[in-house]
Amino acid sequence: MEFRFILDDYVKPAMNMAIDEALLKNCLAYGKPTVRFYRWKPRAVTIGYFQSLEQEVDTAKCAAEGIDCIRRSTGGGAVYHDSELTYSFVCPLDSGLVPKNILDSYRKVCGALVHGLRELGLQAAFVPLNDLIVNGRKVSGNAQTRKEKTILQHGTLLIDVDVDKMFSLLKVPNEKIRDKLISDVKQRVTSVNQEAGKKYSYFEVAAAIRKGFEENFHARLVEEPLTPEERQLAEKIAVEKFLKPDWTRMR
């Protein structure tokens, strides 16, 4: 079995989400699953499909720091994207690669990260519905959508984490509990480098997670770029969806 592998580097936030959506839309036509890794420049806050931008994010603070705010096509929570590896995985719903049951399918795709983290000496575990933990603390959040008989799962793997920075950009329900919330989250969230006691680079983590996907799916990941049509489609989706205030402020 062969998967397409796209190792992107820094990409603009709206394009990151648009490329994932273009991969989903073109998956059946392309004929094989795709694994893509990427990171974000400028930095970004993404919010889940069902979240309210105004309620979750300090948009003025983001604007002042040059941080983009983007609504995802997938559910889940707000994420501050800085020092991390983000992956996306796209495959046909009836390919048999991933269980049809939604919870089982999250577990299956997250298995690639579990395998990959083992390469870095870390023992990770899947915690339903959509988290991955190392030593009891969250290191990865994941989100999946299903459209056009295709599954798209994307997720973030924290290489380093800066909880103070993250919270300076997110709104909290009650300012009085901000400090407590920050210290709680510091207890609950960790990163690859914090747990490994190393300074792995993006590309080192990418090599490990690539291997994780190969082992998890018994597949060979072969580097092939986006097709020109996919790139064109992604650029269209970025402009017509992810950069539109109508979309970003939809809820």
Next chain:
Amino acid sequence: MQGHSVYKIPQGKLVKIELDFDPKGKLIEAVKVTGDFFIYPEDSIRMIENRFMGLPLDKKFMAESLSGFLAENEIQVFGFSPEDLAHAILMAAGMEK
């Protein structure tokens, strides 16, 4: 009248409610549900919100109405149950804590 609530479901996600309601007749006029949950397919959130319009602010009635609607339309929700959502709506109406 308007009300809002934030409900962290035990072992679940965070649900935020913005509610317009008639306190005399105890009826829902409009509801907006936001949060870090998952619904498949995603765009059925609008159908779910519309479903609550005109319903009585009654926990059992709301929960049963929603669970029937989810089953009929093959909608899957992760992060809250119909009872959780009914509770969050009653919190927004000031009828439950």
